[in-house]
Amino acid sequence: MxxxxxxxxxxxxxxxxxxxxxxxxxxxxxxxxxxYEKPSERRNREKGEAVRRARKAARKAAQREGLIPGPKKKPRPDGRPAAAGADRA
Incomplete structure (x- = not known):
């Protein structure tokens, strides 16, 4: 690095x-x-991480398909639209 x-x-x-x-x-x-992390604790942690990743992937897919709204855009301090082309619909 x-x-x-x-x-x-x-x-x-x-x-x-x-x-x-x-x-x-x-x-x-x-x-x-x-x-030290016991093997049972490690399995539980890894299983929880996998569940979180799967939920995040499902949420992203649902946002792409338009089933749920995406994250709100933060307003810029200068008052311009948050992203290029955001004012066009």
Missing amino acids: LVTVRDNNVDQALKALKRKLQREGVFREMRQRRA
């Missing part, structure tokens, strides 16, 4: 590194490896 430091701004580089690590799931894995 590579993060460049520009203009000696270490704080900004550290923030970018933390964001990359968070996205990769390194912090979550470190927390899980901190203590």
Whole structure:
């Protein structure tokens, strides 16, 4: 993993590194490896994660098909539409 430091701004580089690590799931894995996890607990956790992924995929598919509304668009501070072409219907 590579993060460049520009203009000696270490704080900004550290923030970018933390964001990359968070996205990769390194912090979550470190927390899980901190203590021993029994095989039964691991199975239950993995089963729960699979259920969450399946629900998320079903929700996304339903949104694409128009069965449920998608997430609300956040208004931009300058008052323009949230996405390009959003004002056209």
